[in-house]
Amino acid sequence: MPAIQSLTLTCDALNENETFSEGDLLTGKVTLALLKETPVESLTVKAKGDADVRWTRKSGDRTHTYSAHKRYFKLKQFLIPEDSKETVVPKGIHVYKFSLQIPPGSMPSSFKGIHGKIVYNLEVKLSRSWRMDRKVEKDISFVSKSYPNLHSLMSRQVGSTKKEMGLFSKGHVHMDVTVDKSAYAPGETLVIIAKINNSSSSEMIPKFSVTQNVVYRANSSTRHESHVIHKVVDKGIKSQTQKTVRCAIQIPRVQMPTIHNCDIISVEYQLKVYLDISFAFDPKITFPVVIIPPDLAPGRQPGGAEGPYPAGAAGGPSNSDFPPHAVSIDPYPVSPHSGSSRYPGAQRYSAPSPVYQDNSLAYAGPPGVYSAQPAHVNGGYNSPVPQLPSPYGYPFSPSSTSSVLHPPPTAPTFPPPPSAPSTSPPPFTLSPTAPPYNELSFAPMANTDFLGQSDEAPPEYSLLFPSAATDKSVAK
Structure with a gap:
């Protein structure tokens, strides 16, 4: 009998159009449903942005292939830490929350064409020994706000x-x-x-x-x-x-x-x-x-x-x-993007622990609320996570299947509650906080007067958007 019943990924929307931009925070949850107790090497969520082009051109009997790749960012967060020993996850429904911040800076909008594409996506990977990795991917719609002049x-x-x-x-x-x-x-x-x-x-x-x-x-x-x-x-x-x-x-x-x-x-x-x-x-x-x-x-x-x-x-x-x-x-009118958010700091809540039916492993804290910092972020632009007003629901009824909510573990400076079980995730080291995201600043106006009557042709794109120095591509 297979151990994994389902592995799903959901991402929280910041606006009606479900778009993201530079500096925005990607938050959501990963739901793992197990039919039996399962040893797990690691569970990770990854966010990345890549641009790729590829086309072929024939010249006589030869076919030439042209391709290029550009990576804009790659972020990774461990939901179940990778350790020398496997983590035994009990049977039931397990919900893990994640938060990854898109780096600031100029990045292009999502695009898909005949010979190339610019794609931003989230990927969840469950690794087990002597088993093929289980992966779930989800594309996100990215809209750039970098427009000089x-x-x-x-x-x-x-x-x-x-x-x-x-x-x-x-x-x-x-x-x-x-x-x-x-x-x-x-x-x-x-x-x-x-x-x-x-x-x-x-x-x-x-x-x-x-x-x-x-x-x-x-x-x-x-x-x-x-x-x-x-x-x-x-x-x-x-x-x-x-x-x-x-x-x-x-x-x-x-x-x-x-x-x-x-x-x-x-x-x-x-x-x-x-x-x-x-x-x-x-x-x-x-x-x-x-x-x-x-x-x-x-x-x-x-x-x-x-x-x-x-x-x-x-x-x-x-x-x-x-x-x-x-x-x-x-039927859905266009509404403005919410833009990047800046939070003054993480907040701690003293609300009483909720009661979970048939769930003795539930952590203290109100459901649907993020902890002060994300867990085990590797290379990631961390920032405090917003407190969402609505709790997460469960895909299965608690009466039929046990459900365990796994928020990110607290920082080592805050001791765990006495009632926490011994199976709680190990302490971790916080990554340095990302620099604050500055609002979009525009280059000064060009000195050329485009408004005067003249016989000259209107400005070309090279004047409106000066070519930037080509960055070295990062290997995938």
Whole structure:
């Protein structure tokens, strides 16, 4: 008969979207159900963040493989300490609580593409002698809050272009375009105003498109992907006519944010405004678009209206040459991320011990409350753990199966209660406390004035996001 009935992992959510960011605390519980008394070498929970890219390219009869790896952090906590002797765990349901703090610093958001991915996950591993390890994994949604020059991205963008017509037409065309800003949260609307002076003999059609560009990098080589998120076609402008065209394009609520802080994967967005002219090169103006997390958008209210336009819609009548998209209503409005939390210190409770049915091994302390410090954290950025208001439930009824709650053991400076059983976990050494997490600080604004009317092209991504020095990858 197998000894392990089940091994499950749950993680506490910090917000409605169940996302995490730099400096946040990962807390949760591991539930181990045993059908009989079982010797265990160790029980660990691990959190890590990794980026990987891989693709192949054929050249004649040869196939070249390009791959790269980047590790951002790896944290490990022992729930059952690893010792020279095995720990005998009795039959029943055992609940172990954990807490791991994501390090501060700039790390990219979660991403999954055709040739690469950025994944953050939790892993629980149960090790027994002469047995295969039992593992449970759970991905977590990570949203970066590292966006330098955010203040400057809230300023409007201005671009201008002029084209002399060629062989099949006479005259010239001039276009001035203004975009309200550069940074948008999912659900926000781009407001575009284009002033067009068609002093030529040809008719032209204004078009607007937002494109996502993904770049994978490995072994000094790159692989590109491009996807059109939305495209709008306006009515034609006849010869010798001036017209002001207004367009509104809403960023889809599910659109992933810009990734600019990863060495091997980048995700960028671009707005292109151009005039479609038959038998001529189309004059165009491109603007960088930065998609940021909802709670970084200024003036964003939790559960507030996203604008008068449904997802994927454009203002005014649209003659799009793309097939229409089905409009779906999101029943869960976007709410701001709770952000990283800072706690002034651990608290101790003097509440009476709860009564557990058929459970003589229960530790003192109210259920669902974390101890002052996590147990046996190895390499980990420790910090005091928040006190959760609601207790953890049990997957099995206490009347049918015994249940044991295993909070992390207390620090050696606090003697265990006299009633504690001899099977209590051994004392441990606290790891040094992590430095306090500072709120996101942004780089100063660039000196270049992007707001003045000029014939120069709008700023490139290299100006908005200066390339950082490539960090050495850490082996997996």
